[in-house]
Amino acid sequence: MKELAYASGLSVNNIRMIMDREPGLLTDEYVPVGRGVSRTFPIKSLKRAALMHAVTKMGVGITQAARMVAEFSSEFEMNHDGLPANIDAIIPRKYWSDLVKSVPKDEMRHGNNYEYYFYIIHVNETNQPVERKIYVGDMIMEIIDQTYVFQTMIRGEISPGMLEGPSSEAIMAMEGWERGGDFSIKSIMDFGDTPDTWKREAKKWQKVRENCTTKTQINVSLAIRDAFERVRLLRAEG
Template sequence: MARPRKDSPPDRFTSTEMAVAAGITARSFGVLIENSLAPDTVEYAIGKQAARYWNSFGLGEAALIGAIHKSGAELLMSAKIAHLVIDEFVGPRGHLPSRLGDYLNRPLNPNPGRYPWAEDDPQDWLRIRDDFWLHHILRTRTDIYNIGKAMDGDLVMEIADRRYVFTDFAWSPERKLPRANPWGTTSASDPDWSLEIEGWERGKDAVVRPVHELIDISAMMDDPAAKEAARQREKQTLDARRNAVGLLRVNVSLAIRNAFDAVHEHRLASGSSFDWSAHSQPKPSRYSGSDANGDPLDINHHWYADLSPAERAKRRDEIEEYIAKRDMNDDEPGA
C-alpha cells in the first residue's frame, strides 16, 4: 500500500513498509493478512477517510515473523509462533525489548544524564517512549547507533527440534542473574520454557500451547505432587534443548532494530515525505515537556536518576510550582 499523503504521521507504517520490516515480499505479507496472521492494525484518519496502518508494536511483531521465517520456518508457522511468543512475553512486561533505550544510558550514551544528541526538542521526551521515534532520533541526530550489531541483554528465542520454544536474555556471563520458577527451580544459564508446538508439519494447523496450558500452576501452590510434576516437566524440556538435533535461534531485539533500519533506508530510497511535527503519541500529560530552562517536568525522567531524596523532593516542588504558574497564565484572558 502506497503512502497516500505527505502529512501522514511517520510513526505509522503501510503494508509495504511492514513487508520491508519483515524482510518478505509484499505478496507474502498479503498472505499473512489473508490468513489473519498479520499483526493487528491501527487506524489513522486521513481527511475524511481512515486508512489501515500499523504502529511500532506491530512492526516489532512483523520483525519477529520475518526473523523466524529467515531462520528456516514456513511463513504461516512463523507468524503463529511469533504471535504466541509475543502474547506470552509481552503480557507481564508490556513490550518487546528492542534495547534502543540502552543508548540513553551508560556506556552507550557519551553524555550520561543528558540525551546523547546535541540539541533537545521539547517533544523529545514524549516521542522517545515509542521505539520508532527513538530509533529515528538516534539515526538522524547522533553518530552512536550501531547498525546490525547484537547488544548485551538482547531478547533471544530458541526452538528445539521444532517443538520446545524458549526465551532468554543474552546477557554477558558476569551480568547473568538467576531466575525463579513457580515450581522452585532457579538457574542463571537455562532459558525460560515458553511454548510447545505439536504438529509443526501441519503448518498453520499446528497446535501451539503456552506453558500455563501445560502445567496447572494454581494446583502447585497446595499440592507437592503437582509441583514435582511441573519440575520434572521442565527438566524434560531443558534436556530436550541440550540434546536437540536442530536448534532454531532468533535474536528478537536485533530483528526489531534491523526492521526499523530497513524501513528507514526504504523511506530514504523511495523519497518518502512526512510532516515530522505529526505523531500518533498519546496526548501529553501535564508533566510532559520541560520548563523554561529545558529541564524535564517528569520527575521520573532519567536526568533525575542520581538525585538524592532531598534533591528529588526539591525538584518535585519546583516542577509543581512551574506547572501551577504555567496553568495560571494559560487561564488568563488573551493568553
C-alpha cells in the same frame, strides 16, 4: 502497509494474509483519508513482523510463523507492550534525557515504544549508524529439536537480566510446523494448572535442551533493530 512490509522484510501479500488469517496479531488503526483508508500500525506490530520474517528463514510458512510469534511474544508483551530491541546496549544512558524530549509524549506511555524513537533520533542526529552485531542483553528465540521453544537473553558479565533459569525460559511446544495444516502449539501453561506443574514440565524440556539433536537460535532484538534501520533509511530517502 507497504512500509511495514519493507521494514520487516515480509511482502505486502504476507501482511495481508496474516491480517486475514490471524486477526489482531498485527494490531492496526484505521484513519480515514479522502476516499480511501490509511492504515497505520503500532510499533509493537513492526517488532512482531520483523520476528515473523526471521522465523520464515527457517523454512516455516508465514501463517505458522505468525502463530509462533503470537505465542512467543504474548507473555513478554503483557509487561512491556513490545518485544525488546535492546536499545540500552547501543545508546548510552547519558543521551536518554535529551532523547525523551523528542519522543511524542503518548509514546512514552506505551511500554517500550520509546526504543523505536530513540534509535531513529539518535542515529539521525549523530550520523553514526549502529554497528550490526550481537549485543549482551539481546533476546533470543531458541527452538530445540523443532519442538521446544525457549525465550532467553544473551548474557555477559552483567546481570542476567529479565529471565532467570529454564523454568522461566520455557515458552511453548510445537508439533507439525513442517506439515502446515497439522501445526499445533501448546503453551507451557497448558501442561498443568499450577506453577509447580509448569516448573516440572519445564525441567523435562530443559533436559531435552541440554541433550538436543538440533538447536535453532533467532536473535529477536537484532531482527527488530534491522527493521528500525530499514524504516530510518526509507524515510531518509523521502
